[in-house]
Amino acid sequence: MDSETKIPVGVIVGPTASGKTALAVEMARRLSGEVISADSMQIYKGLPISTACPTEEEKQGIPHHLLEFLPLSKSYSVSDYVRDAAAAIQAVAARGHFPILAGGTGLYVRSLVENRQYEDEPGHQEVRNELLRWSEGKTDEEIHNVLQTEDPEAAKQIHPHNRKRVLRALERYRLTGRTLQEQNEYSRRIPSPFRFSLVGLSCRDRAVLYRRIDTRVDRMMEQGLLQEAKALYGTPCAGTAAQAIGCKELFPYFSGDTSLIEATEKIKQGTRRYAKRQLTWFHREEGIHWLYLDDVPPGHALVTTLADECEALWRADGLLGDR
Template sequence: MPENKPLLPVIAGPTASGKTALAVELALRLDGEVVSADSMQVYEPLRIGTARPTEAELRGVPHHLLGFLPLTEKYSVARYAGDARRAIAEIRTRGRLPLLCGGTGLYIDAVVDNLQFAGNGEDPAVREELARRADREGIEPLLAELRAVDPETAERLHPANRGRILRALELYRTTGMTMSEQLRFSRSVPPPFEARVLVLDCRDRAVLYGRINRRVDEMLAAGLLQEAEQALAAPTAPTALQAIGYKELAPYFAGELPLSEAVENLKRSTRRYAKRQLTWFRRRRNARFLYIDEYAGLPALADAAQEALAIPPGDTQTNGRP
């Protein structure tokens, strides 16, 4: 990339890998501010179940895109991309270094790859009509329709993936652009920065799973049950309660499962989510991996992160300032 592009360090990784602690430590060392890349931490009432960092954990470092939405408001990757780009630009105008930090892979891709979005292509009436057809005729006629207008997407999608097939048709009907065309368009504008992506992982998977199990126990001790019960009873947007930690507890509140079983389901779901996160990040070209179980503590991990990101100690010229 051209040398005059400003640097954007990115700290990614699975849940409970210590991303926030590392991003905060680097921000303190490099005069930075952190932009969150977490699709659930945007909701203000979801504090405990989303592991939103506390004031103590933030250590005075400014954070952006945390806890600013009510549960009733829908949030999308397209909206996030715009919000994150504005936050990054504003941080740079203050002469500080933005750091992107989170575990939502699509949000990170949207910023790092500078994805462009040609409208969200959503229309409830179209969606409902397609769903009724699928119920009445089965998915095969709709898949055939998708093959006719967007063979690339039809080939890529599993024939049993009803939701994606309907979404691809909805997008085409509402925007006139196929999903394949939108994907090509979305990557047509080069990013205005040099992103360096660092992914946290564990050599020993049992270490990560142990951290996840302990985090769930800590959430319960901090009041997760009360938060989840209130959130599940409140009016919400479709995107608001997708976070692991809420729907797993719903059977307990309904009297269908004992608490111990609901908690075990929550831990299992979180471990599986961590595996999916790592699968996503491994597809990212040029990402560097740091294995947290190879370091004695946060200072040593931060030293290694600075080296992996090629940021010299004490460097304050990484934000594109002349």
């Protein structure tokens, strides 16, 4: 498939609280577009505040996809996302609208952009359960040493203390017999039907982003985060949903082990750490055009200025055609 026949997709990435939703909505308004989320937490029902899911007011009537559709008890894999996002993009384009992918889950974005092909290997749950039983009582270093023997390349890329990723790498190797490098090459064997242009939002001064995060957390508390977390407290959740920043930090408050002030500060700290991890991920990715919020001169409308720059970049990349 040549580039002229591929579906053009605008992509907006960046850390939490950088303004991705506002920019995506403005670009969709300008370009007759629809927004496809790339956020691994906003897929879940029942967590609109803690996951900063866009409100109806923030959406401004723009159609959004892959938001709040999954029960908290259900798991959702990267392969599920690639399948669903690709289907959403094709449906948006079929309506004559411009697809805009926006979110901060780097693995979702990378897997879609690279058209990673994931296979549902038979027996994966059995292998996973077997590895979990085997790993009980073993140190992180012992488990990592086994990965070093079976897939040295994966072991180099995964920190020994990231136990979950180490076990997942062992699971993948034992299911497929392929190393990480071999699996990556195999998964990219089919060309993508899409043509992407990526824009990243960030702040040159990290303190600016952290202030935005603190302000967002304070606003979330005003909007009812405490009640949302209380409803989640004790509810069976899938592993991903249980890690929602803003809820798990409040659980010790509900059990009487910390104060509300301390729990709120923990939410801010956790969100800042998450934003730092997002930036580390995206700065390793190639082909992202970065726009910086603190480059916008005082007195200029932030979203309008960023949208002007974003549109110019997408147009220069040949994404917009006659739009």
